[in-house]
Amino acid sequence: xxxxxxxxxxxxxxxxxxxxxxxxxxxxxxxxxxxxxxxxxxxxxxxxxxxxxxxxxxxxxxxxxxxxxxxxxxxxxxxxxxxxxxxxxxxxxxxxxxxxx
Numbered sequence: 001x002x003x004x005x006x007x008x009x010x011x012x013x014x015x016x017x018x019x020x021x022x023x024x025x026x027x028x029x030x031x032x033x034x035x036x037x038x039x040x041x042x043x044x045x046x047x048x049x050x051x052x053x054x055x056x057x058x059x060x061x062x063x064x065x066x067x068x069x070x071x072x073x074x075x076x077x078x079x080x081x082x083x084x085x086x087x088x089x090x091x092x093x094x095x096x097x098x099x100x101x
Contacts, residue, residue: 019092024061028071038071042085051088061085 016023022040027033038059043051048058059071062084074086 016090016092021090021092023090024069024071024087026069026071028059028073036071037090038087039090040087043088048086048088056089056091059087059089061087 014023014025015021016037024038024040026036026038028036036059038061040061042061043058052058058074060074060078060082062070062072064070071087
């Protein structure tokens with residue numbers, strides 16, 4: 001009996017329980033793993049610059065042939081012609097002030 005190699009199943013995308021935006025929760029890294037909840041809305045280069053903060057990273061969202069999605073941190077250098085979408089950590093949009101609950 002042959003089974004799928006570990007990690008070959010498509011990544012489970014979910015919806016944020018607060019704002020219902022599509023998100024991808026993932027544990028990234030080996031030793032000092034980070035629990036990341038990425039927003040699945042791709043960013044333009046201008047949006048990447050605007051969203052970049054010391055504690056908000058930009059991620060390269062790679063999809064394998066089997067459909068598994070992997071987040072790779074965009075560090076100091078990243079190819080300008082990268083074919084993958086770039087996303088950031090999810091933050092719910094501000095609540096509408098006219099909505100109390």
